[in-house]
Amino acid sequence: MPNYKLLTPGPLTTTDTVKKEMLFDHCTWDDDYKKITLSIREKLLNLAHVSEPEYTVVLMQGSGTFGVESVLTSVIGGEEDTLLIAANGAYGERMGDIARHAGIHYLMYEEDYNKIPSAEKIREILAEHPEITHVSMVHSETTSGILNDIASVAKVVKGAGKTFIVDAMSSFGGVDIPVGDLEIDFIISSANKCIQGVPGFSFIICNREKLMESKGKARSLSLDLYDQWETMNKDGKWRFTSPTHVVLAFAQALKEMEEEGGIVARAKRYEENNRLLIQKMAEMGIRPYIGSEHQGPIITTFLYPEHHNFSFQDMYQYIKDRGYAIYPGKVTDADTFRIGNIGEIYKEDIEKLCSIIKEFLEER
Numbered sequence: 001m002p003n004y005k006l007l008t009p010g011p012l013t014t015t016d017t018v019k020k021e022m023l024f025d026h027c028t029w030d031d032d033y034k035k036i037t038l039s040i041r042e043k044l045l046n047l048a049h050v051s052e053p054e055y056t057v058v059l060m061q062g063s064g065t066f067g068v069e070s071v072l073t074s075v076i077g078g079e080e081d082t083l084l085i086a087a088n089g090a091y092g093e094r095m096g097d098i099a100r101h102a103g104i105h106y107l108m109y110e111e112d113y114n115k116i117p118s119a120e121k122i123r124e125i126l127a128e129h130p131e132i133t134h135v136s137m138v139h140s141e142t143t144s145g146i147l148n149d150i151a152s153v154a155k156v157v158k159g160a161g162k163t164f165i166v167d168a169m170s171s172f173g174g175v176d177i178p179v180g181d182l183e184i185d186f187i188i189s190s191a192n193k194c195i196q197g198v199p200g201f202s203f204i205i206c207n208r209e210k211l212m213e214s215k216g217k218a219r220s221l222s223l224d225l226y227d228q229w230e231t232m233n234k235d236g237k238w239r240f241t242s243p244t245h246v247v248l249a250f251a252q253a254l255k256e257m258e259e260e261g262g263i264v265a266r267a268k269r270y271e272e273n274n275r276l277l278i279q280k281m282a283e284m285g286i287r288p289y290i291g292s293e294h295q296g297p298i299i300t301t302f303l304y305p306e307h308h309n310f311s312f313q314d315m316y317q318y319i320k321d322r323g324y325a326i327y328p329g330k331v332t333d334a335d336t337f338r339i340g341n342i343g344e345i346y347k348e349d350i351e352k353l354c355s356i357i358k359e360f361l362e363e364r
């Protein structure tokens with residue numbers, strides 16, 4: 001099968017050295033392996049600018065949604081707790097789905113997909129609904145590519161004394177987040193996004209006190225955040241089978257991230273990729289769906305070009321035949337497609353992609 005690079009927001013294109021780590025079948029109860037897990041946890045705390053004992057880390061088997069579901073179903077109690085979800089895309093709405101399935105009391109604050117949730121509006125909702133105990137939102141809404149303002153929401157939520165939960169799946173590691181300064185209580189991401197590992201587990205950076213308070217509250221056995229932490233915190237052993245190959249690849253991905261220059265260097269590369277992409281697409285008359293003040297550096301939603309008989313499927317195939325895979329649109333109110341610029345992607349890739357798109361449009 002001819003290979004292609006992924007211009008999708010995770011799974012994304014990883015390095016050969018990350019993939020190569022997976023050639024080793026590691027023993028799970030071996031001390032060397034447990035040390036790898038412990039070292040990953042320590043490095044994740046550093047990336048979040050927090051440390052023990054205020055904060056701690058849990059790694060959870062499964063894709064990113066498993067991590068979000070683990071937090072929501074483990075830390076929000078029964079009758080006494082209510083969750084407010086601020087949503088402006090499919091991933092925010094998915095939190096509502098999770099809450100509904102688990103029988104969690106929740107309220108939705110839904111915003112248009114091209115607008116960020118307003119901290120002022122959240123302040124009003126909290127004042128109107130004193131029963132709210134937890135607030136959750138998405139940082140980089142991968143549905144559209146918008147980057148939400150978690151800092152101003154954090155101020156309101158923490159000022160009101162509520163627990164703040166952030167899905168930073170597609171931003172953690174690619175956008176610097178001062179988790180401790182913002183007093184975020186639970187922040188969730190996964191192995192296959194900006195740290196550039198392969199899919200298989202999510203990770204949650206937790207305010208330790210809040211995690212302790214969740215003991216015994218979980219609605220699910222396998223997604224019990226506290227139980228997972230309790231086992232892992234002893235000596236790095238995972239509760240239930242761990243995704244060993246994925247863990248080894250992730251440890252390598254973290255090492256390569258350090259070599260690149262940490263979050264600062266990676267964020268710069270992503271931003272430059274993103275800026276170049278938007279500029280080159282504009283030269284072809286293709287415009288982003290999100291206004292420039294809220295466009296994030298991870299993925300961009302583009303409106304279909306005003307081109308007689310434009311077909312996304314044809315363009316997708318044309319690009320794929322030439323070495324890249326892009327993404328269909330996910331917003332509900334416009335015809336769009338998406339291009340991610342995270343992963344092992346450089347300026348040359350963006351230039352090549354844009355010349356392929358130019359060729360495609362000229363040939364029609």
Ligand SMILES: *Cc1c(COP(=O)(O)O)cnc(C)c1O
Nearest residue numbers: 063064065091140142167169170
């Ligand atoms: C990728 C992603 C998720 C998790 O999706 P999975 O398919 O379960 O990995 C959740 N939220 C956001 C914002 C994402 O980008």
